[in-house]
Amino acid sequence: MPPSAPASEAPPTDENVSLTVAIVGAGMAGLTAALALAAKGIAVDILERASGLDAVGAGLQLSPNATRILAALGLSEALAPHWVEPDEIRLADGRSLRRVATVPAGRFARNRWDAPYAVVSRADLQRALADAVRAHPLCRLHLGTPVADATPEAIARHTGRHPDLIVGADGVRSNVRATMGLPPARFSGNVAWRLTVPPGRPVPHPFDPTVVTAFLGRNAHLVAYPMGAGGGLNLVAIGSGRAEQADGDIAARDAVSALLNGWNPALRDALKQAEPLGRWPLYEIADGDWHDGTRILIGDAAHAMMPFSAQGTAMAIEDAAALADTLSGTTRLQTALETFVALRKPRIERVRARGAFNRFAYHAAGPLRLGRNLVLSLRPPERLAEDFDWLYAHRLPGA
Numbered sequence: 135m136p137p138s139a140p141a142s143e144a145p146p147t148d149e150n151v152s153l154t155v156a157i158v159g160a161g162m163a164g165l166t167a168a169l170a171l172a173a174k175g176i177a178v179d180i181l182e183r184a185s186g187l188d189a190v191g192a193g194l195q196l197s198p199n200a201t202r203i204l205a206a207l208g209l210s211e212a213l214a215p216h217w218v219e220p221d222e223i224r225l226a227d228g229r230s231l232r233r234v235a236t237v238p239a240g241r242f243a244r245n246r247w248d249a250p251y252a253v254v255s256r257a258d259l260q261r262a263l264a265d266a267v268r269a270h271p272l273c274r275l276h277l278g279t280p281v282a283d284a285t286p287e288a289i290a291r292h293t294g295r296h297p298d299l300i301v302g303a304d305g306v307r308s309n310v311r312a313t314m315g316l317p318p319a320r321f322s323g324n325v326a327w328r329l330t331v332p333p334g335r336p337v338p339h340p341f342d343p344t345v346v347t348a349f350l351g352r353n354a355h356l357v358a359y360p361m362g363a364g365g366g367l368n369l370v371a372i373g374s375g376r377a378e379q380a381d382g383d384i385a386a387r388d389a390v391s392a393l394l395n396g397w398n399p400a401l402r403d404a405l406k407q408a409e410p411l412g413r414w415p416l417y418e419i420a421d422g423d424w425h426d427g428t429r430i431l432i433g434d435a436a437h438a439m440m441p442f443s444a445q446g447t448a449m450a451i452e453d454a455a456a457l458a459d460t461l462s463g464t465t466r467l468q469t470a471l472e473t474f475v476a477l478r479k480p481r482i483e484r485v486r487a488r489g490a491f492n493r494f495a496y497h498a499a500g501p502l503r504l505g506r507n508l509v510l511s512l513r514p515p516e517r518l519a520e521d522f523d524w525l526y527a528h529r530l531p532g533a
């Protein structure tokens with residue numbers, strides 16, 4: 135296929151929005167962006183360094199702001215058999231196991247936020263997205279294609295098509311970001327340990343496979359939720375740790391056990407029945423411009439955040455839809471990119487601030503813990519749900 139004209143020769147104008155876009159990275163951000171752009175009639179090449187798409191990390195919470203977009207992209211039918219809609223999101227004290235707060239989900243979420251609150255295995259989500267991308271005539275997926283130098287010329291050598299725009303969706307260690315001369319991600323001082331109770335095994339008390347539960351403790355928390363319709367339980371423990379594998383020879387189960395020292399013995403016993411998946415040092419990106427006129431960053435490459443409000447993938451999915459909307463408008467490429475950034479940055483910062491608040495509240499100890507438990511237990515579930523309207527009921531302008 136002959137390369138299309140370089141952007142400098144035929145910049146998209148109000149009359150001409152026939153862009154060619156290359157996306158680096160086929161994670162949730164890249165695949166959703168490909169589908170959203172293709173839905174607007176924009177041709178996309180997706181370059182992924184991995185030779186197969188095998189998502190790691192077990193489960194994922196997908197809040198209504200994300201599932202609404204996936205539905206609009208026509209993915210509900212493919213995803214519905216794989217996801218589970220938990221009855222509620224629960225906060226529980228890690229020592230007493232007492233319920234601290236409950237936000238209803240399930241049918242309530244569908245009614246209040248007009249879209250489901252779902253949990254799904256990462257592999258199922260990625261497969262559904264990748265299948266839809268492969269089936270779309272405007273999308274070309276290039277696996278086993280690492281992008282070292284994110285320039286239109288280098289991309290065209292891989293794809294035979296000169297992109298007007300390169301979308302950096304290559305995650306927290308983004309090469310597109312590096313090509314733009316931006317600072318790398320910073321280690322947050324926190325580490326996540328992932329474990330799973332595999333499908334088919336009984337879910338041990340005090341875990342409840344019908345809800346999302348965050349057990350809260352001193353300087354750490356543990357989230358447990360069903361992995362998806364295939365069964366199994368996903369567990370994520372988050373606390374302080376080192377970036378490098380100082381505890382590399384300690385299995386995740388033992389590391390989590392040390393992290394949850396002093397927590398309820400039933401919880402610690404239950405963890406012994408879980409299979410460790412490994413440790414994830416958590417990195418953050420909170421600085422740098424997201425675009426330079428030729429390249430735009432989305433998802434973790436632009437704004438990796440702590441998983442304290444379980445919104446990283448949701449924000450990547452929102453970015454993807456917002457980018458497609460702004461690019462398919464009648465504005466110039468430069469203007470569209472600026473519009474995208476102006477639209478997304480305040481929202482990302484609000485979500486990040488919510489995550490920071492959650493970290494403070496979740497890991498509280500001593501009098502702060504007692505105060506937190508008291509304040510939250512006094513708020514009825516519907517009032518707590520109201521606090522999430524800005525996040526879960528979010529719609530893109532014009533949607």
Ligand SMILES: Cc1cc2nc3c(=O)[nH]c(=O)nc-3n(C[C@H](O)[C@H](O)[C@H](O)COP(=O)(O)OP(=O)(O)OC[C@H]3O[C@@H](n4cnc5c(N)ncnc54)[C@H](O)[C@@H]3O)c2cc1C
Pocket residue numbers: 158159160161162163164181182183184193194195196279280281282303304305306307308309326370414416432433434435441444445446447448449450
């Ligand atoms: C413990 C934990 C729990 C989480 N839980 C949730 C949750 O419940 N809900 C939620 O919404 N979010 C959650 N998140 C956040 C979420 O996982 C991320 O925000 C999300 O996966 C980011 O997607 P992405 O597509 O931007 O990046 P990634 O998923 O990292 O995808 C990047 C892709 O780019 C490819 N790539 C990288 N470099 C190159 C290159 N040079 N050339 C070509 N391809 C390349 C990679 O192989 C990969 O496929 C969690 C995160 C963690 C760590």
